Amino acid sequence: xxxxxxxxxxxxxxxxxxxxxxxxxxxxxxxxxxxxxxxxxxxxxxxxxxxxxxxxxxxxxxxxxxxxxxxxxxxxxxxxxxxxxxxxxxxxxxxxxxxxxxxxxxxxxxxxxxxxxxxxxxxxxxxxxxxxxxxxxxxxxxxxxxxxxxxxxxxxxxxxxxxxxxxxxxxxxxxxxxxxxxxxxxxxxxxxxxxxxxxxxxxxxxxxxxxxxxxx
Amino acid sequence: xxxxxxxxxxxxxxxxxxxxxxxxxxxxxxxxxxxxxxxxxxxxxxxxxxxxxxxxxxxxxxxxxxxxxxxxxxxxxxxxxxxxxxxxxxxxxxxxxxxxxxxxxxxxxxxxxxxxxxxxxxxxxxxxxxxxxxxxxxxxxxxxxxxxxxxxxxxxxxxxxxxxxxxxxxxxxxxxxxxxxxxxxxxxxxxxxxxxxxxxxxxxxxxxxxxxxxxxxxxxxxxxxxxxxxxxxxxxxxxxxxxxxxxxxxxxxxxxxxxxxxxxxxxxxxxxxxxxxxxxxxxxxxxxxxxxxxxxxxxxxxxxxxxxxxxxxxxxxxxxxxxxxxxxxxxxxxxxxxxxxxxxxxxxxxxxxxxxxxxxxxxxxxxxxxxxxxxxxxxxxxxxxxxxxxxxxxxxxxxxxxxxxxxxxxxxxxxxxxxxxxxx
Numbered sequence: 001x002x003x004x005x006x007x008x009x010x011x012x013x014x015x016x017x018x019x020x021x022x023x024x025x026x027x028x029x030x031x032x033x034x035x036x037x038x039x040x041x042x043x044x045x046x047x048x049x050x051x052x053x054x055x056x057x058x059x060x061x062x063x064x065x066x067x068x069x070x071x072x073x074x075x076x077x078x079x080x081x082x083x084x085x086x087x088x089x090x091x092x093x094x095x096x097x098x099x100x101x102x103x104x105x106x107x108x109x110x111x112x113x114x115x116x117x118x119x120x121x122x123x124x125x126x127x128x129x130x131x132x133x134x135x136x137x138x139x140x141x142x143x144x145x146x147x148x149x150x151x152x153x154x155x156x157x158x159x160x161x162x163x164x165x166x167x168x169x170x171x172x173x174x175x176x177x178x179x180x181x182x183x184x185x186x187x188x189x190x191x192x193x194x195x196x197x198x199x200x201x202x203x204x205x206x207x208x209x210x211x212x213x214x215x216x
Numbered sequence: 217x218x219x220x221x222x223x224x225x226x227x228x229x230x231x232x233x234x235x236x237x238x239x240x241x242x243x244x245x246x247x248x249x250x251x252x253x254x255x256x257x258x259x260x261x262x263x264x265x266x267x268x269x270x271x272x273x274x275x276x277x278x279x280x281x282x283x284x285x286x287x288x289x290x291x292x293x294x295x296x297x298x299x300x301x302x303x304x305x306x307x308x309x310x311x312x313x314x315x316x317x318x319x320x321x322x323x324x325x326x327x328x329x330x331x332x333x334x335x336x337x338x339x340x341x342x343x344x345x346x347x348x349x350x351x352x353x354x355x356x357x358x359x360x361x362x363x364x365x366x367x368x369x370x371x372x373x374x375x376x377x378x379x380x381x382x383x384x385x386x387x388x389x390x391x392x393x394x395x396x397x398x399x400x401x402x403x404x405x406x407x408x409x410x411x412x413x414x415x416x417x418x419x420x421x422x423x424x425x426x427x428x429x430x431x432x433x434x435x436x437x438x439x440x441x442x443x444x445x446x447x448x449x450x451x452x453x454x455x456x457x458x459x460x461x462x463x464x465x466x467x468x469x470x471x472x473x474x475x476x477x478x479x480x481x482x483x484x485x486x487x488x489x490x491x492x493x494x495x496x497x498x499x500x501x502x503x504x505x506x507x508x509x510x511x512x513x514x515x516x517x518x519x520x521x522x523x524x525x526x527x528x529x530x531x532x533x534x535x536x537x538x539x540x541x542x543x544x545x546x547x548x549x550x551x552x553x554x555x556x557x558x559x560x561x562x563x564x565x566x567x568x569x570x571x572x573x574x575x576x577x578x579x580x581x582x583x584x585x586x587x588x589x590x591x592x593x594x595x596x597x598x599x600x601x602x603x604x605x606x607x608x609x610x611x612x613x614x615x616x617x618x619x620x621x622x623x624x625x626x627x628x629x630x631x632x633x634x635x636x637x638x639x640x
Contacts, residue, residue: 006552014269024278 014090028159035158044104044123046098047149048142049116054141056086057117058093064109072102073109092115096138101131121149125156217319223465228348236346243372245326248352252325256494257287263494263547270551291487299483304381311554313379314488316483317372321495326352327361327419328502332530334427334513340529349420350528358417359407362503366458370396373460373467376475376489388476391558392467398565399457399464405573406451409443409580410507417507427513435436440508446576446612448508450569455500457565461554466561491543501542502535559585567615575604 022032049057060077078094086092088152109118128134144150149162225249228237261284263278268275301307302509331350332341340347359523370393414422422439430436440448457464468476475481478489505511512531520526556564579600586596 007548010270010548010552013272016272017273019272020274022277024272136420 015031017133021180035161038122040121042120042124044121045100045126045136045149046103046109047121048093048096048138052086052145054145055088056092057115058096058216059089059091059117060088061114062089063112063114067112069106069108070104072099072104073097074099090122093138096141098136098141099134099136100126100128100136121160121162121210123149123155125159126152126154127156128154137148141155222476226349226351226354228346240343240348240483241352242404244350244352248325248330249322251330252322252495252498253491255498256491257291258284259489259494259498259543260287260290263550265552266544266547270548273388292445294420294487294490295484298484300480302381302480305480306379306381307380309375310480311485312491313372313376314485316375317492318488318495320369320372321492321499322363324362325495325499326501327355327358328499328506329354329420329423329511329531331512331528331568333516333527333531334423334511335516335527337527348605349580350531351420354418354420356418358419359411359503359507360423361419363400363404363407366396366404369492372492373477376481380477380480382480384473384475385477385479388467388473388479389474392477395464395466395561395565396458397462398562399454399569402450402454402569402573403458404452405570405577406447407507409447409573409577410439412577412584413439413442419511422506423511423513426510434512436513436514438508438510443508443580444576446572448504450496451504451575451578453508454565454569455504455547457561458547459496459500461497461548463555464561465555466558497546498539498543501539501546504542505535505538509542511535511538567611571608571611575607579604 021034021036022030023035024033026033026035051057058075062075062077063069065073065075074095074103075093076089076095078088080086080092091135105120107120110116110120114118133152140150140152142150151157151162220231228240236494240249249320264286265283276286279285279289301310329351341350342348373392373396374389377385377392380386410422411417414425416422426436426442428437428439431441435441442560460467467473468478470476473479476487514530514534516530517529518526518530579597582596582600583593585591619637
């Protein structure tokens with residue numbers, strides 16, 4: 001009676017422990033009403049990072065916009081005022097917009113960025129109610145003076161959700177430097193410091209394998 | 217009674233009809249109506265909770281204790297949504313369709329006996345010196361009303377899809393009408409078996425017959441046993457198909473047809489369809505309980521409290537217990553079985569359920585005739601089995617032959633030439 005085995009399966013599930021959690025939005029005091037830990041490498045909304053001295057990392061090169069498969073990034077670069085530079089170097093991102101109605105959080109922009117200016121945080125709860133709100137401008141994306149993401153009115157955060165925001169692990173060579181091939185490194189971030197390597201990485205496992213010939 | 221008009225077999229309506237009779241009838245209608253609405257609310261919650269459990273999820277948890285009020289919240293939300301009527305729709309029919317599927321669900325429920333003491337009083341209760349049944353109506357046509365209503369409900373689904381002026385709803389409604397019409401035949405034949413055993417159409421009489429003394433003192437005389445299980449299985453399967461519930465929910469197959477017949481519906485009109493669907497589920501379960509599981513019949517464990525007879529309340533308890541078990545099975549089926557393919561659906565209906573239901577009906581009829589004329593039951597069974605085997609073989613051969621010649625030559629079917637020759 002192969003047909004009927006399925007009924008036993010579904011009935012058995014009823015008495016197994018639930019795989020979901022009893023999260024109700026975190027407004028309850030009950031111990032079950034807590035968010036689950038998010039995966040280490042979760043792709044949330046972006047942040048634009050700064051250097052320790054407050055300079056913006058973005059140099060307006062538009063590589064992120066070029067690589068974006070959903071074409072949700074719009075960048076315009078401009079020359080820095082030598083007396084009051086926004087970013088070190090010649091150029092800075094004058095306009096930077098990401099349309100979150102289109103973004104698929106693939107992280108290719110982060111891979112493409114030569115200065116690690118754009119990274120993805122773990123923030124994912126932002127339910128905007130208008131198309132204007134869906135387009136995050138540079139003011140909203142750039143981290144504040146402490147290096148933490150700015151919380152927008154429609155974003156739902158809890159304590160610690162913004163921690164380790166900038167981290168995206170680079171198994172490929174950052175900035176095109178071939179010496180980093182196979183080295184796992186997190187991009188630095190101002191507010192929280194650099195993340196520890198993942199356990200598997202710490203033991204020297206190399207996710208990309210040795211391929212010096214293709215480096216750089 | 218001077219005229220030959222029989223309003224109902226309910227003894228209360230047989231005599232003079234005064235204020236009390238009208239008031240009692242109205243009260244019964246209101247109670248049944250309110251019960252159905254509340255039951256739908258709880259049923260949706262129960263289904264979501266149980267499905268969640270079978271998926272190892274929690275289901276609704278937030279609105280009210282254990283999420284009981286989730287349906288209410290959803291209903292209020294639906295009320296306040298924008299009510300869209302597509303430009304290309306047939307506006308009148310579009311607005312009419314939800315009611316066409318909602319009202320039959322209510323009406324069919326009217327013939328279900330909800331309670332009463334069937335052990336000693338034949339299901340009658342005495343309130344305000346009026347003897348009556350605990351069911352909204354007991355028309356002489358009885359169970360035929362249910363068949364009629366489930367036929368009318370087809371129009372609701374069919375017209376909804378047709379009047380939407382859109383492709384997917386139309387496809388959904390074409391599927392719906394084909395499916396519901398074909399399964400209605402099997403449904404009717406299964407009902408016919410019960411009618412044959414009972415010797416009447418009235419649902420009340422059916423329960424009375426099932427409440428009689430059972431076999432060996434413990435096995436109840438329910439129709440599921442008296443009719444030999446087969447009509448029950450046929451009825452349960454074709455009833456599920458009639459409800460468009462999984463695994464027969466091709467009508468609203470989300471993966472293929474968006475929402476099926478109600479794709480273009482929104483707001484309160486969509487809510488009405490949703491309501492009708494779950495109301496139909498409850499009504500169908502109640503009808504199955506009435507037809508096959510003895511309805512409210514069951515032992516009255518405590519017949520009175522403080523001198524007030526409560527034996528009738530035990531009928532209500534038994535009825536709801538049986539109803540609950542059936543509703544659980546409906547949800548269980550939904551959690552377990554994947555959706556049928558369209559040709560499988562039609563094959564099951566036309567080539568299996570209808571022949572089996574018809575054959576079993578004839579077999580029961582033969583047994584009845586044999587009992588009248590003192591034929592040997594064994595002989596009748598043997599002859600019947602022989603006839604079944606012959607008919608089954610013929611049918612199988614006809615089906616096979618039809619398959620190898622789908623209106624054309626053998627080459628089109630791609631069957632080996634030798635086998636085709638053999639079939640010819």
